[in-house]
Amino acid sequence: MESGLDPADLQAVWLTLKLASVTTFLLLLIATPLAWWLAHSRRWYKGFVSALVALPLVLPPTVLGFYLLLLMGPQGAVGALTKSLNLGTLPFTFAGLVIGSVLFSLPFAVQPIQNAFESLGKRPLEVAATLRANAWDRFVSVALPLARPGFLTATILAFAHTVGEFGVVLMLGGNIDGETRVLSVAIYSHVEAMEYAPAHLLAGGMVLFSFIVLLGLYLASGKSWQVRK
């Protein structure tokens, strides 16, 4: 092929986008209530939860991947459960990758949203309560729109972080065409096989894509916002 990209590479691009989209979507669903709880709870175990959520920031991805592999494998607790449900085991499947990515990118989604909720303070919610809004209404009509910059940051970080993920995927998913072979792994394989032309194309494409996504979101947000890690 003249372009230097074979169909497997295109499939890797597609798989990466799919993984990042699914992961980001699930992360927003999980991170929003978690961030709300962390922003408002005064329970003694809040510190433990915060530390657990932040753990992927400091752990090498291979460590996380290793434990997930054990946990979801045939001998692991999760693996035993999925087998008993006739779902097989999760490693080396797309679903397994999604779980790994969600855990790995959790702090990147939780922390910006949590910061946004915390910086709101109590006042807007109190005002809404005195204006007859119940708890859910207050959350939807006041907290969510006012935390928008935090959600934007969380979305970008979660998506970008998943696109760039390598270690967890390699430990957990290997290199199966159309199932777990994402871009970063494909680039790695090409380089290992001394195929520099497709590696260049994929790597360069990724740089360009990431830049365009970030630029678009910065421009769309209209306001300056900060990425806090």
Place this chain on the structure above:
Amino acid sequence: MSWIRVHFKMQLDSFELDAAFSAPPLGVTALFGPSGSGKTTLLRCIAGLERTTGWLRVNGEPWQDEKTFMPVHQRPLGYVFQEASLFPHLSVRANLEYGYKRIAPSERKVKPEQVVEWLGLGRLIERKDPARLSGGERQRVAIGRALLTSPRILLMDEPLSALDSNSKREILPYLERLHRELQIPVLYVSHAMDEVARLADHLVLLEQGKVIASGALQETLARLDLPTAHFDDAGTVIEAEVAQHDEKYHLSRLDFSGGHLWVSKVAQPFGTRVRARVLARDVSIATQAPQGSSINNILNARIEEIRDEGPDKVIVRMKVGDTHRLLSRITRRSRDNLGLVAGMYVCAQVKSIALMA
């Protein structure tokens, strides 16, 4: 209509709140006290924004007791915070209508047009970004937003204290108008006596989490056993009626049961009820009607009580007419020279009067 009955207790580190009072079902009740006296906390307990042990009954309906705690959003109240706290993501109109949309259509007794008129919001309502309004404008929108929930009680937490003096002057006439138009009770937290004298009908005095006095404004301000009578700006309030305009000298005559007061000409037509605040330091006492005095306002009064105030001063409470009181701060020497005692009839000379709409 039944009175609002309140009793709350709260222990917060070194601060202890144990406050009970009743407020009339109409008019403005001021919760007045120095900062740290617990007045804002008390108001937040009434709104349900703080949860503590206590008892609260509004319109005969229990909002809180041993068994009940009505959540904030179910209480038919309006709350105006110290800072306007408009929602930054909503337009001025959407801010105004936030609560209005959340009550049943049959409950919407206060209409947006009314609020726009009362608070002069006509030119503000189409503005998109509430952050670009002035402080006074924002607070007017916040008051309108609270009123549009057709509350059965309005709670205001120092709504003027975050404003500069110009914004305060701009907003006070609107508050006075609300005072006349609204047929609901208002609880107004303040530490500024001039606001209280202007707006309140009923006064609840707080000190270190306790209610030390509660009663009609005019009577309570005249009580010499309370700290308010010993402030530098101690004084009383007289409700009077505009009775005559003197075009030649640009003066107006205000009549009340204790006589009349001449003030700089007012814009109000005859028959308008106005409030005049007379400070103790602006009232002097003569035992006979003075001859050749430049003072326009001399009222016949009877001394009711005299209290020492420091080594050199005394404060005198006098009754004028049926119900009105004046305070006068004079030196101890003057009291002894004139032989002033309770029960004596005297002439109260009023040097200056602050007219409050």
